[in-house]
Amino acid sequence: MRSDGATIDGATIDAPLVRALLSEQFPAWAALPLRPVDEGGNDHRMFRLGDALSVRLPSAPGYVPQVEKEQSWLPRLAATVPLPIPTVVGAGRASARFSAPWSVYGWLEGEPAWSAAIDDPERFAADLARFLVALRGADTAGAPAPGPHSAFRGGPLEHWDDEMRDLLLRVEGSERDGAAGIWRDALAAPHTGPTTWFHGDVSTHNLLVRDGELSAVIDFGCSGVGDTACDTVIVWTHLHGAARGVYRRELEVDDATWARGRGWAIWKALIMLDSRWPAQVALARRVLERLLDER
Structure with a gap:
């Protein structure tokens, strides 16, 4: 596969390759212990480097633009948000060994929220919402609009309308009618307000927890400046009980944004219904039930 001149096969990204890249470009770190991170994500491969660093490489050509975006914008966003986000400490360049840019980050301690014990779910929801509100306030001058780099998160839902017609065939009867509705x-509630920063992938894999509290937000690969409705989806995917109401209140978005958010959520749920992973199918069923119960 090729994109922007890069040829990448994620299956070949391993510790020996990363060690060679470090020796070539960051020799001071090349002798540090190196091990893969199991929960490093699908779009990128991640390795822990020593105790204080990590290395992150795009796993396919389509993810290459995310690397330079994070290298450019994370330092600027860090001053705006109330929680730690990844810090770029080394910008790796494309070379004969690896034909795309890559990054060395500071390591952020914490356990992904999907597996962590959260002491106060309502506080967790409020802290997350306040983080996203602060992110919306970041300077947008010159920032990236939605596009392939963000998987079109933050853009108009019409981009997915043709695909949605096929996805609706995965459910039947009242479920199909409800999902179509x-x-x-969502399509009848277009974004008409100002464009602001969105994260684009607010999932429990990208939220770190320490001592029972939200401690950091990671993976800004799908971020950009556009419509923030995509950042509402966690209210259906992972928040429960009173925490859902707290998140809705603290996020401070209008009814049209929530309508588009339900569109994003139903689109993603229908995609996951066909997953080969039983846990994803179960999550998709729960999200679908929640959305339909709200109608």
């Missing part, structure tokens, strides 16, 4: 409502 949610999608119609």
Whole structure:
């Protein structure tokens, strides 16, 4: 596969390759212990480097633009948000060994929220919402609009309308009617306000927890400046009980944004219904049930 001149096969990204890249470009770190991170994500491969660093490489050509975006924008966003985000400490360049840019980050301690014990879910929801509100306030001058780099998160839902017609065939009867209605409502509530920063992938894999509290937000690969409705989806995927109401209140977005958020959520749920992973199918069923119960 090729994109922007890069040829990348994620299956070949391993510790020996990373060690060679470090020796070539950052020799001071090349002798540090190196091990893969199991929960490093799908779009990138991650390795822990010593105790204080990590190395992150795009796993396919389509993810290459995310690297330079993070290298450019994370330092600027860090001053705006109330929680730690990844810090770029080394910008690796494309070379004969690896034909794309890559990054060395400071290591952020914490356990992904999907597996962590959260002491106060309502506080967790409030802290997350306040982080996203602060992110929306970051300077947008020259920032990236939605596009392939963000998997079109932050853009108009119409981009997925053709695909959605096929996805709706994965459910039947009242479920299909309800899902189609949610999608119609989302398309009927277009984004008309100012464009602001969005994270684009607010999932429990990208939220770190320490001592029972939200401690950091990671993976800004799908971020950009556009419509923040995509950042509402966690209210259906992972928040429960009173925490859902706290998140809705603290996020401070209008009804049209929530309608588009339901569109994003139903689109993603229908995709996951066909997953080969039983846990994802179960999550998709829960999200679908929640969305349909709200109608």
